[in-house]
Each structure stands twice: as structure tokens, then as C-alpha cells.
Amino acid sequence: MRTVLKSNYAIEVINLSFKYEGTEEYALNNVNLRIKEGEYVVITGPSGSGKSTLCRTLNGLIPHFYRGHMEGDIRIFGISTRAKRTHELARLVGMVFQESENQLFLSSVEREIAFGLENLGLPRDYIRKRVKWALRNFKLEGLKDKAPYELSGGQQQKVAIASVMAMSPRILVLDEPTSNLDPLSAFEIIALIHQVNKAMGVTVILVEHRLELALKYATRLILMKEGRVITDGDPREVITSKEARSLGIGIPKVVEVYKRLKEEGIELPRIPLSSEELALGVRGCLATYGSSYRG
Amino acid sequence: MSIRVFEGFKFKPKGTYFYKLDPRVKMSFLIVYSILTLYFSTVVPLSILFLFSVVIVVSNRVAKEWGRTLRAVALLSLVIFSFNLLFGAKGNKLNYASSMTLRFLTLTSFFSIFFLTTTPEELSEALLLIGIPYEYTFMFMMAMRFIPTLARDFQTIIDAQRSRGLELEKGNFVQRARKLLPLLIPLIVLEIRRSVLIAEALEARGFGTSAKRSTLKEYRLSKVDLYLLFLTITFATSLILSSKLPPYSEIMNYRLPELVP
Amino acid sequence: MAVAIEVNDLYFYYERGKYVLKGINLTVRDGEMVAIMGNNGAGKTTLIKHFNGLLKPIRGSVKVKGRDTKGLSVAELARTVGLVFQNPDHQLFAETVEEELAFALRNFGYPEDIVKRRVEWALTLMDLRKYRHRSPLSLSGGERKRVAIASVLCYDPEIIIFDEPTIGQDYYQKQKIAQLLRMLSRQGKTVIVVTHDVEFVAENFERVIVMADGKIVADGNVREVLTDPEVISKSNLLPPQVTHCAWLLKDVGISPKLIKVSELVKEITRLFHEHKGI
Incomplete structure (x- = not known):
């Protein structure tokens, strides 16, 4: 049932540019990325910077849908998305929306979870196992047995991920x-995503504005910005880079504190x-x- | 609010016996009783059918939701009644108007029972089982699923425009019709956008795969299903027979007296 | 100062018996800037819909500028109370941005010359002049939000309410909204903002009302309220990140009542200097 995987990289984006039908400007502009299996990648940037477009290229919604x-x-694991439609990629790339x-x-959580598997025509016993x-x-x-649309926003997103x-x-x-979630639900969803990454070994690509929650893991x-990747690297380095400052992303308060302390002559180790x-x-x-002073 | 009408057509999980029935049985139940309701045109059998539906409603603890819908259609039944009384077919007008109204209420009642106790998926699976292609049953299911969302969006739009001073109740007919634009345009735009988002989410969940779709739920007729099927058929047959055979036929075909002799 | 909004023992339900608001009492004075916080489902949106008469109390009363909302229509109240909804797509419908802005003014029956003047003013204020002939639907999310705000500001209501203005907005857009709120407040407007963005509140507000489960659980100074662990846990909110850090460092002598970056930096620096001084 598994596709034979042909690459060391989970995702390879090579010189990617994309322009939506009927528009003049490129939504993505020569993007290059290589993401290894098991990474936890957070993507951020101002509205209209191409984050959502990039997401949609990863499971073939672009250019097929x-x-x-x-x-x-x-x-995706060496398989070009040009040749595969979204549903053919569904067992490699899962996507959760805003x-x-x-x-x-x-009308029930159980049926909701089964839906994708049913669409793929998998055997009933296997579906039962996966739902469980x-x-x-x-x-x-x-x-x-609850109806998903009657749950709270946080629970709904949990059902969507499940x-x-x-x-x-x-x-x-x-x-x-x-x-669209309140802070505590957002916190829980981020923790859940971490669990998916850590315990299940799934590669995570997370687009977020709330860096104070998302960066932790x-x-x-x-x-x-404007369809291009401006900076890409270790979160601690990127978040303190001058690009991050000039781009005007919501830098977490703890990072601000770190920088200001440094200016005051107090350098935290990390x-x-x-x-x-x-x-x-x-x-x-x-x-x-204290000890070095006393010593 | 007009939205209340839908209360009795929305699935409400209560877990009573009707919920546990095979969707095909529920569907046959709906079809048989709808046909019966249309078959009879006198007050007595229609009243029996209506009362029968009430028994099912009460024993399945959905009286509240059912009541809302019936209350919401009360005005419409009044219209049906008066219209038939005034312009109805020649002959006994009171009898005709009463049975027409009763027929409408009974049909509403049976449909309400069906939709209150059947999830959209069950319905679409039932349709699938009787041979209707998945694309159509799925489309139907999605429509059912998004009616509450649509209603909520519409309410928010009304609130937003009223907050900007839109007064729907003021003005003559033409002016009032024009006032629908600020309500309908956002609704249409919103739902078109939503439909694209729904479509991409469906796509991402493997919808439209050429492989034959499988299902988690398996439908097999249980004992309860067979009982109900049996009861339905017996009840329907006895109603029809009694309307044909004396002495019952006399009562069954009883007509209300003329209003103006 | 005179009272802008006074709520007395307000109870409300949509469905008989299921109370969404359970005895709300609050007073907002003219020119105040207040944040109303709480989780989804706490009753924030239901509460503010009482301020312009979209909803009427089932028990208790709501008074706007001294007038009970019971006897007033939404259209009458809307002139005084502007309500900016969360999602601009729930209201944008006109062919051009200009027309969108004129909508409310015309509903209120203003003469055309005033309509024109107010539209000009609002276009300038929200930096929308270049889009005036564009269809609001063709604009980006952030721009649509600005049109929706302008379409309320244009008729110059005394009290302006924003429902979740920061949701889905990026950092720059949030800064812009914060600036706008401060400017409106400086002009003497009464500004009420419903939000669950705790950092946004910590940075921009002085008074905050916290709701949970249809009740007000705290009402007061932002610092007092947001650094109160009991309020935070009762309302299922998260404290501002700075406050959280301060709580974690309470035992080494950091005050747990910090909400701003500069305060925490100062406290930590002080701590280091004291250590040096041992």
C-alpha cells in the first residue's frame, strides 16, 4: 500500500514560481527548499507573501485544483506533484486548513475520520482500525458520536487533524x-502538532502568525515576503536576524527581552x-x- | 424567524428506536406514508395518519423540534385552508379545504420525523443503496450539512447591515426589494468563496478518487428493522382495505358537512 | 465624565432557559478605551450586540448615553454606536469602495453634500483614496478590513465597537489597528474592543473586562487583571508572555505583576546588579 520512496528529502521545491490564472503578479517567485523527513518547519511572513500558495503546491492543489x-x-519523496493529483498524494501529504x-x-466525528479513507476505497477492516x-x-x-460542527473551535481543529x-x-x-481559535485552544493545537511530529515522526509544515506559540517546537x-523566501534556518538565528526585524513579523516577547538584555550587557546563553x-x-x-563574581 | 422552520428538518441525535433503524427502512417508511397521505382525501384517514405520526414523534422524544416546525408552518396551512375554502374545487369546499390542510400537515410531519432521525450521510447512503450515484447523494448531503452554516452567515449579514442603519421593514415594495441587495450580495460572495475552500478540503481528503469508494458503516437489516417494515405494510394495507370495505368504509369516507347548504 | 454605556443586571438567552449572559453589570464612561476579553463562547459578542440594540435584554437593562435601548431601534442606536464586525465579508456589497462608505450615511438620511464630505474624510483616514473606484470585493483581506472599518467610521459614531479586529491580521495590520484605536480614543471617542489577543490588550489598553461563561470575572486595570492567576485560569486565557516569564521567575525576586517587555528587562537587570552587589 505504501509508495516506494525515492528520495532522502521529504520535500524538494526547485526553482518554483507560480502565477494564478487571471493575475499578473507571481504569487511565488523562484522558491527553493529542501526539507528532510521529521523536520518541524514554521513558515511566517506578512499577508500576501505566498505562504498559503506554497502550502497548496505541496499536495498538488496547485497546479491541479x-x-x-x-x-x-x-x-514529495522524489515524486513530482505535476504527475500526481491531490488525492493520489493524500497518503503522503495531509493538509489542514484555517x-x-x-x-x-x-455528522459524527467517527464518520469524519473515516471519510478520507473511504474516498480512497480502502478495505473496511483497515478503515475501522485507523478510525480507532x-x-x-x-x-x-x-x-x-458528536457532530463536528457542534464542537468548539479547538475541538473542531483537533478533529480536522485527526x-x-x-x-x-x-x-x-x-x-x-x-x-480563529482562542489562546488556550491554540496552545493545545500547537502542542498536538508537536506530538504528531515527535511521537509519529511526521514532517510538519506549519504556517503561523502566532510565533510565541508556534516557535517553541x-x-x-x-x-x-512577496512570494520569495527571505530567510530560512535555525529558528533562534532567523528570529533575531535583521530580516526578521525589517519584515515586521510578530517577534515573540521573550526574544525582545533577550535582545534588550543583551544591550544592557546581560547575555543569556541561548x-x-x-x-x-x-x-x-x-x-x-x-x-x-553570582558564582563567578564571588569566585 | 423563518429559520425556525428548519428546526424540525435537522438531525437531532436522541438515540431512541427510530434512530437505530436502517436508513433504507426509514426511507421506505417515509415513502409509504407519503403515498398514503396523498392517496386519501377525506378527513378521517388523514387524521389517523397525522395522529400516528404524532405517536412516533412523542415516543422518539423529538416533540420540541417537531413542534417548532409545525408552528412555523401554521400560517402556511391557514393560507392553504382559506384558499381552498374560497377557490377550492367544486363540491364540498369545507371538507376539501380541511383534508387538504390536514394532508399538508401530515406530510410535513412525516418528513420532519425522517429528517430529525436520519443523518445526511445515512440518507445519502440509503440513496446509494437503492442505486442513485454517489455524486448526487453526496451533493445532497453537503447541502444538508451547510444549511445551518448558511443560515448563520445570513443572520450575521443582517446584523451587520442593520448596524449600518439598514431598515428592512421601511419603505414600499420596490424600496424593500432593493434593500435585499446588501443582504444577498455578501451572502452569495461568501458562499462562493466558501465553496472553493470546501472543494479544496475535499480534494485534500481524497474525494473524487477513481478507486471505488468503501464505507465504514455496514448496513444489514436487523430484527427491529423487519418488525417496523412489517408493521408499516400491515398498517398501510389495513387503512386502505378499511376505506374500501363496509362498514369501516363509511366512517373512513365521512365528509364534513357543507358550509353553505 | 458622563456615562456612555451602562449595563444593569443583564440576562440574555437565545434559547429559552439557556442563559448566555448571566447578570452583567458594567459602566463605560465617555472617551474610555476598553477591551473585553474571554474565550469563544464566553458571551462577548452577545454582549456587544446589546450595545446597538441588535439584541434586547431579557432581564435587566442597557442604557446608551442615558437612553434605555428597549424602546430604540437599531437604526436609531447605530448613529451613536458603530459596530465593526469581525469579518468584512459579512457586509461588503457595493460596486465601489466609495459607495460602500456612503451606504450607512444614506440610510441615516444625510444630504448628498454631507455624504460626499464624510466619505472623503473616511477614505483619507483609512488610506483608501487610491481604491475609491475599485470594487471592495477585489481588494485583499487587510484592505477589505479597512473598508469595513471606514464604512462605520464615516458616519462618526460617538461609541465605536470592534469585534475581534486582530483575527487573521498580520503584524503590520495589527500595528495599524492599534494606531487607529489610539487615534479614535484621542479624539474623545469611546472605544470598545472585543478580542482574545492578550498581547494586543497588554500593549494597547488600560482597562480590560474579562468574561467567562456569561459573567464578568474581572473588570479593571490591565496590569491588575492580566497578572491575576485566578482570573487567567478562570477565564481559560493565557497570560501575556512577559507576565508568564515573571511568574516563572517569582522565586528569584521578579515582581509577578509585569506586562511589558521594558518592565521585565528592567527587573532582570536590577536582579543582576543586586547579585553583583552581594
Whole structure:
């Protein structure tokens, strides 16, 4: 049932440019990316920078569903998306969208999770097994018979992720999955995505504005602007780069604190990406600072 | 609000016996009783059918939702009644108007029972089982699924435009008709956008794969299903027979007296 | 100062018996800038729909500029209370941006010369002059949001309410909205913002009202409210990141009542200097 994988990279984007039908400007402009299996990549940038467009190239929605002019190539585990339609890629790339409402169709959580597998025509026993797995792993057993559209926003997004993960994709792409959620639900969804990455070994591509939540677990941060990749690298380096500053992304407060402390002559050992990391840094620094002074 | 009409046509999970029936059985139930309701044109059998539907409603604990729909269509039934009384067919007008109204209410009642206890998927699967292609049954299911969303969007649009001073109740007919534009244009645009988003989400979940679709649920007729099927047929036959055979036929075909002799 | 909005023991439900608002009491004075926070489903949107008469109390009362909303229509109240909805797509319908802005003014029966003048003013204010002849539907998300805001500001309501203005907005757009709110406040407008963006509130507001489950659980100074662990946990919110850091460092002598980056930097620096001084 598994496709034989032909590449070391989960995703290879090669000289990719894309222009939607009926528009003049390129939504993506010569993008190059190589993402290894198991990475946790956060993509951010201002509105209209091409983040969503990039997401849609990864599972073949572009160029198959959204028509336009595409140059370059995308390979998912070595398979070109030009030759494969979205549903053929569904077992490699799962995609979760911003509005949970528009991606939940059925009248119970159980049926919702089964939907994708049913579409692929998989055997009933296998579907049962996967549904059970998803209900258990995403702690949805209690909501099994509930109608997804009657759940809270956070639970809806959880069901959306579970429904996609039931198809056992190797890559999970999420396009601003928390932007309609309240903070605590957003926090929980981000934690869930981390679990998918860590425990299931799935490569995660997460588009987010809320960096104070999203960066905590990221292994890589990509900044985009006007259809181009501006910076790409270690989250701690990228978030403190001058590009990040000039791009005007919401730099987490802990990073601001780190920078200001540095200006004051206090250098924490590591750029913090969460409150916990900052607190830890300050503590450690205080200890050595105190002892070295006394020593 | 007019949106209330839909309350009794929306699936409400209550878990009573009617919910556990095979969708095909529920569908046959709906079809048989709809045909019966259209077959009879006198007050007595139609009242029996209506009362029968009430028994099912009450025993399945959906009286509240059902009541809302019936109340919402009360005005319409009044219209049907008066219209038939005034302009109805020649002959006994009171009898005709009463049975027409009763027929309308009974049909509404049976349809309400069906939709209250049947999920859109069950319905589409039932249609699928009787040979209607998946594309059509799925389209139907999606329409059912997004009616509440549409209603909510529309309410928000009304609120937003009223907040900008739009007064729907003011003005003559033409002016009022023009006031629908600020409500309908955002709704149409919103739903077109939504439909694209829904379509891409469907695509991403493997919809439209050429492989033959499989299903999680398996439908096999249970004992309860067979009982109900049996009861339905017996009840329907006895109603028809009693309307043909004396002495019952006399009661069954009883006509209300003329209003103006 | 005079009272802009006064809510007394307000109860409301959509469905009989299922109360969405359970005894709300609050007063907003003229010229105040207030944030209303709370999780989805806490009753924030239901509450603000009472301020312009879209909803009427089932029990209790809502008074706007001293007038009870019970006897007033939405159209009457809307002149005083402007409500900017979360999603611009719920209202944009006109052929051009200009027409969109004129819509409310015409509904209120203003003469054409005033309509023209107010539209000009709002176009300039929201930096929309270059789009005046464009269809609002052809604009980008951020631009559509600005048109929706302008379409309310153009008739110059005294009280302006924003429902979740920062949702789906990027950093720059958020900054712009913050600037606008401050400017309106400087002009003496009463500004009420419903949001669950805690960082946005910590940076831009002085007074915050926190709702949970149809009730007000806190109403007061942003610093007091957002650094109160009990309020935060009761309302299922998250504290501002700076506050969270301060809480984690409480035991080493950092004040737990910090909300701004500069405050935390100062506190940590102080701590290091004290250490040096041991």
C-alpha cells in the first residue's frame, strides 16, 4: 500500500514560481527548499507573501485544483506533484486548513475520520482500525458520536487533524490552523502538532502568525515576503536576524527581552523561544554570574 | 424567524428506536406514508395518519423540534385552508379545504420525523443503496450539512447591515426589494468563496478518487428493522382495505358537512 | 465624565432557559478605551450586540448615553454606536469602495453634500483614496478590513465597537489597528474592543473586562487583571508572555505583576546588579 520512496528529502521545491490564472503578479517567485523527513518547519511572513500558495503546491492543489502558470518543480519523496493529483498524494501529504468549518462535512466525528479513507476505497477492516487509532491518539473517543460542527473551535481543529492523520500521511501541512481559535485552544493545537511530529515522526509544515506559540517546537523557521523566501534556518538565528526585524513579523516577547538584555550587557546563553526557556536562561545566568563574581 | 422552520428538518441525535433503524427502512417508511397521505382525501384517514405520526414523534422524544416546525408552518396551512375554502374545487369546499390542510400537515410531519432521525450521510447512503450515484447523494448531503452554516452567515449579514442603519421593514415594495441587495450580495460572495475552500478540503481528503469508494458503516437489516417494515405494510394495507370495505368504509369516507347548504 | 454605556443586571438567552449572559453589570464612561476579553463562547459578542440594540435584554437593562435601548431601534442606536464586525465579508456589497462608505450615511438620511464630505474624510483616514473606484470585493483581506472599518467610521459614531479586529491580521495590520484605536480614543471617542489577543490588550489598553461563561470575572486595570492567576485560569486565557516569564521567575525576586517587555528587562537587570552587589 505504501509508495516506494525515492528520495532522502521529504520535500524538494526547485526553482518554483507560480502565477494564478487571471493575475499578473507571481504569487511565488523562484522558491527553493529542501526539507528532510521529521523536520518541524514554521513558515511566517506578512499577508500576501505566498505562504498559503506554497502550502497548496505541496499536495498538488496547485497546479491541479488551482490553475495557473507554474515553473520549476516540487518533489514529495522524489515524486513530482505535476504527475500526481491531490488525492493520489493524500497518503503522503495531509493538509489542514484555517477554517475548521469548511473542512468538516459529516455528522459524527467517527464518520469524519473515516471519510478520507473511504474516498480512497480502502478495505473496511483497515478503515475501522485507523478510525480507532485516530480516536485513541487524539483523545476523541468521548466525542465519537458528536457532530463536528457542534464542537468548539479547538475541538473542531483537533478533529480536522485527526481526520487527516487517519490517512497516515508522512507530511502534515497546516495553513494557519489556530488563527480563529482562542489562546488556550491554540496552545493545545500547537502542542498536538508537536506530538504528531515527535511521537509519529511526521514532517510538519506549519504556517503561523502566532510565533510565541508556534516557535517553541520548531526545528526550522522560514520567512517569506512577496512570494520569495527571505530567510530560512535555525529558528533562534532567523528570529533575531535583521530580516526578521525589517519584515515586521510578530517577534515573540521573550526574544525582545533577550535582545534588550543583551544591550544592557546581560547575555543569556541561548536565544529563548518560550517563557520557560527565558526563565531557565535567566536562572542559569544568575547562578554563574553570582558564582563567578564571588569566585 | 423563518429559520425556525428548519428546526424540525435537522438531525437531532436522541438515540431512541427510530434512530437505530436502517436508513433504507426509514426511507421506505417515509415513502409509504407519503403515498398514503396523498392517496386519501377525506378527513378521517388523514387524521389517523397525522395522529400516528404524532405517536412516533412523542415516543422518539423529538416533540420540541417537531413542534417548532409545525408552528412555523401554521400560517402556511391557514393560507392553504382559506384558499381552498374560497377557490377550492367544486363540491364540498369545507371538507376539501380541511383534508387538504390536514394532508399538508401530515406530510410535513412525516418528513420532519425522517429528517430529525436520519443523518445526511445515512440518507445519502440509503440513496446509494437503492442505486442513485454517489455524486448526487453526496451533493445532497453537503447541502444538508451547510444549511445551518448558511443560515448563520445570513443572520450575521443582517446584523451587520442593520448596524449600518439598514431598515428592512421601511419603505414600499420596490424600496424593500432593493434593500435585499446588501443582504444577498455578501451572502452569495461568501458562499462562493466558501465553496472553493470546501472543494479544496475535499480534494485534500481524497474525494473524487477513481478507486471505488468503501464505507465504514455496514448496513444489514436487523430484527427491529423487519418488525417496523412489517408493521408499516400491515398498517398501510389495513387503512386502505378499511376505506374500501363496509362498514369501516363509511366512517373512513365521512365528509364534513357543507358550509353553505 | 458622563456615562456612555451602562449595563444593569443583564440576562440574555437565545434559547429559552439557556442563559448566555448571566447578570452583567458594567459602566463605560465617555472617551474610555476598553477591551473585553474571554474565550469563544464566553458571551462577548452577545454582549456587544446589546450595545446597538441588535439584541434586547431579557432581564435587566442597557442604557446608551442615558437612553434605555428597549424602546430604540437599531437604526436609531447605530448613529451613536458603530459596530465593526469581525469579518468584512459579512457586509461588503457595493460596486465601489466609495459607495460602500456612503451606504450607512444614506440610510441615516444625510444630504448628498454631507455624504460626499464624510466619505472623503473616511477614505483619507483609512488610506483608501487610491481604491475609491475599485470594487471592495477585489481588494485583499487587510484592505477589505479597512473598508469595513471606514464604512462605520464615516458616519462618526460617538461609541465605536470592534469585534475581534486582530483575527487573521498580520503584524503590520495589527500595528495599524492599534494606531487607529489610539487615534479614535484621542479624539474623545469611546472605544470598545472585543478580542482574545492578550498581547494586543497588554500593549494597547488600560482597562480590560474579562468574561467567562456569561459573567464578568474581572473588570479593571490591565496590569491588575492580566497578572491575576485566578482570573487567567478562570477565564481559560493565557497570560501575556512577559507576565508568564515573571511568574516563572517569582522565586528569584521578579515582581509577578509585569506586562511589558521594558518592565521585565528592567527587573532582570536590577536582579543582576543586586547579585553583583552581594
